[in-house]
Amino acid sequence: xxxxxxxxxxxxxxxxxxxxxxxxxxxxxxxxxxxxxxxxxxxxxxxxxxxxxxxxxxxxxxxxxxxxxxxxxxxxxxxxxxxxxxxxxxxxxxxxxxxxxxxxxxxxxxxxxxxxx
Amino acid sequence: xxxxxxxxxxxxxxxxxxxxxxxxxxxxxxxxxxxxxxxxxxxxxxxxxxxxxxxxxxxxxxxxxxxxxxxxxxxxxxxxxxxxxxxxxxxxxxxxxxxxxxxxxxxxxxxxxxxxxxxxxxxxxxxxxxxxxxxxxxxxxxxxxxxxxxxxxxxxxxxxxxxxxxxxxxxxxxxxxxxxxxxxxxxxxxxxxxxxxxxxxxxxxxxxxxxxxxxxxxxxxxxxxxxxxxxxxxxxxxxxxxxxxxxxxxxxxxxxxx
Numbered sequence: 105x106x107x108x109x110x111x112x113x114x115x116x117x118x119x120x121x122x123x124x125x126x127x128x129x130x131x132x133x134x135x136x137x138x139x140x141x142x143x144x145x146x147x148x149x150x151x152x153x154x155x156x157x158x159x160x161x162x163x164x165x166x167x168x169x170x171x172x173x174x175x176x177x178x179x180x181x182x183x184x185x186x187x188x189x190x191x192x193x194x195x196x197x198x199x200x201x202x203x204x205x206x207x208x209x210x211x212x213x214x215x216x217x218x219x220x221x
Numbered sequence: 222x223x224x225x226x227x228x229x230x231x232x233x234x235x236x237x238x239x240x241x242x243x244x245x246x247x248x249x250x251x252x253x254x255x256x257x258x259x260x261x262x263x264x265x266x267x268x269x270x271x272x273x274x275x276x277x278x279x280x281x282x283x284x285x286x287x288x289x290x291x292x293x294x295x296x297x298x299x300x301x302x303x304x305x306x307x308x309x310x311x312x313x314x315x316x317x318x319x320x321x322x323x324x325x326x327x328x329x330x331x332x333x334x335x336x337x338x339x340x341x342x343x344x345x346x347x348x349x350x351x352x353x354x355x356x357x358x359x360x361x362x363x364x365x366x367x368x369x370x371x372x373x374x375x376x377x378x379x380x381x382x383x384x385x386x387x388x389x390x391x392x393x394x395x396x397x398x399x400x401x402x403x404x405x406x407x408x409x410x411x412x413x414x415x416x417x418x419x420x421x422x423x424x425x426x427x428x429x430x431x432x433x434x435x436x437x438x439x440x441x442x443x444x445x446x447x448x449x450x451x452x453x454x455x456x457x458x459x460x461x462x463x464x465x466x467x468x469x470x471x472x473x474x475x476x477x478x479x
Contacts, residue, residue: 106341107338107341107342107429107432107433107436107437108432108436108437110334110337110338110341110433110436110437111436111437111440111441113337113364114334114337114364114367114368114371114437114441115371115437115440115441115444117364117368117371118330118367118368118369118370118371118372118375119371119372119374119375119441119444119445120375121267121269121270121273121368121372121375122267122269122270122372122373122375122376122379123375219332219335219336219397219398220243220246220335220336220339220340
């Protein structure tokens with residue numbers, strides 16, 4: 105299994121899409137750390153996410169097309185099968201919202217319907 | 222498409238049931254993405270996230286057709302896939318934006334990451350050409366759906382959101398699996414040939430689930446400043462076979478059967 109490689113494909117590949125959104129002076133200490141895309145497969149446990157610089161490398165260079173080659177025999181791969189629309193970052197008003205999670209368990213099981221495990 | 226000949230009637234029935242289940246779950250996923258796209262737009266989420274959610278609905282509708290066709294090929298006679306309601310999830314006491322973040326993380330960053338891993342391994346083991354093609358197409362889209370979740374989490378954390386995610390993680394994880402996932406495997410029911418048709422053995426699914434949490438979901442949450450220790454503890458309890466490990470954190474279950 106090459107599940108470890110999914111960290112870069114999913115977490116880094118997704119996070120860079122909104123890199124720079126909502127940060128600035130109001131960003132909290134507990135917010136996203138800088139994420140750095142290392143060459144090839146990152147050490148998932150220590151990987152950090154850095155952003156604008158990683159956007160091109162992760163999304164355009166390997167995030168859009170070459171991620172499939174990590175799963176699928178390249179011979180089978182169609183050109184341009186994976187397309188991710190990378191729109192300009194949109195920054196809206198900050199909204200911290202509530203932090204209570206006291207009744208989250210009431211939803212347990214709902215997503216089991218959607219998970220294929 | 223002709224019915225596969227390397228499976229007996231029981232095997233074809235099991236595979237038909239699996240793909241029929243997936244068709245129904247994809248229908249609900251389409252409904253959920255439709256609602257989430259509207260909510261994300263209303264909450265002024267990042268434009269790329271809104272766009273991905275809108276496209277994801279179309280992806281899931283296409284997946285319904287793919288899965289339903291395979292189910293029929295293996296002999297499923299269930300007919301058209303009914304639309305499933307996709308109610309909101311998340312802590313009731315949270316504000317709308319935090320509740321939306323919880324659902325996007327649970328549904329996309331967690332569930333779709335797990336499904337991506339499952340499809341990756343399924344593709345590696347699938348031998349039937351039609352199944353390989355289907356799994357490959359679904360995998361391609363599930364990756365994008367998982368990225369949607371991580372993209373939204375990144376944006377919301379940068380805004381200061383997600384303070385309650387760490388505490389809600391056990392309940393979130395409990396909601397992503399069925400009660401029987403960690404139960405002992407009944408060898409009499411195991412048929413390794415099913416993997417060639419898209420149904421992995423349960424012990425493999427458990428391993429995929431655990432490894433995805435350990436190497437993707439938990440590190441991903443931690444990279445965004447969300448403490449995953451409660452999730453790691455939940456997984457350890459579940460894997461150790463502790464009786465009620467899932468139920469004790471999840472409350473009443475509503476999961477369907479595969």
